[in-house]
Each structure stands twice: as structure tokens, then as C-alpha cells.
Amino acid sequence: SSGINAEYGGVLFTVHMYSSMYHTNAQQAIEFFGLVGNVCAIAMFASPLAQLRVVLETGSTESMSFLLSFMVLVQSLLWWWYGVLVQDGYIQFPNAIGTCLGLTQIAVFGYFRGKQPVTVSQVLHEV
Numbered sequence: 001s002s003g004i005n006a007e008y009g010g011v012l013f014t015v016h017m018y019s020s021m022y023h024t025n026a027q028q029a030i031e032f033f034g035l036v037g038n039v040c041a042i043a044m045f046a047s048p049l050a051q052l053r054v055v056l057e058t059g060s061t062e063s064m065s066f067l068l069s070f071m072v073l074v075q076s077l078l079w080w081w082y083g084v085l086v087q088d089g090y091i092q093f094p095n096a097i098g099t100c101l102g103l104t105q106i107a108v109f110g111y112f113r114g115k116q117p118v119t120v121s122q123v124l125h126e127v
Helices: 004-023 026-058 068-088 089-112 120-126
Strands: none
Touching: 026 068, 026 089, 068 089
């Protein structure tokens, strides 16, 4: 946990130093941090899909959190709508992608609903 925090601290420090050195006016800094924020938001929205391989191998969504996937969908949809209302592309873009990723995650839950999970012994027996 402390190693991850140190990595995030290092990334934030690097982003800050880059911004300080190369972006002298406010508009450049806003665009730079908007892009960095978009990349971070999209990575966060896609994080539950990291378990997709396990879900496809086992046929079970036990390794995914439905509540997290549902909340990704809800919050990204609401923030996307807010971005539309205020006409801010830095809010609209990552949240439109987040909405699509949230729908994908919910679709995975819908597809695998009611299916019996494949056990490790069944997988090993097939090999």
C-alpha cells in the first residue's frame, strides 16, 4: 500500500514539475491538467474490467463488484449530462467513455447471470 502511494506521489510530482516548466500561461495549464484528469478518469472507469478475463474463464462474475460497476455507470452518466449542460468537453469526453464502460460491465453481469461458475478442478481436468 505504501509503495502504491509513493508511486502516485511520484507521478503527481512529475506532472506538477512538467506543468511548471512547460506551461507558462493559465490556458496551457488548464488543457494539460484536463488531459491528465481525463486519462486518470478513464483508467478508473475501466478498472472493474480488469477482472473480465477471470469472468470469461470461469463463467462467473463473482470476481467483479456489481455495486462498483453500477456506480461507475450512474456517476459517469450524471457527470456526462452535467458536461453537456455546461458545454465542457473535459467533463463530457471521459464520462461518455465511462458510461460506455459502465454499460459494458453491466452487460457482462447480465450475460453471466444464472450461469454456473466453472471450478478450478474443471479447468484443470480439461487441460
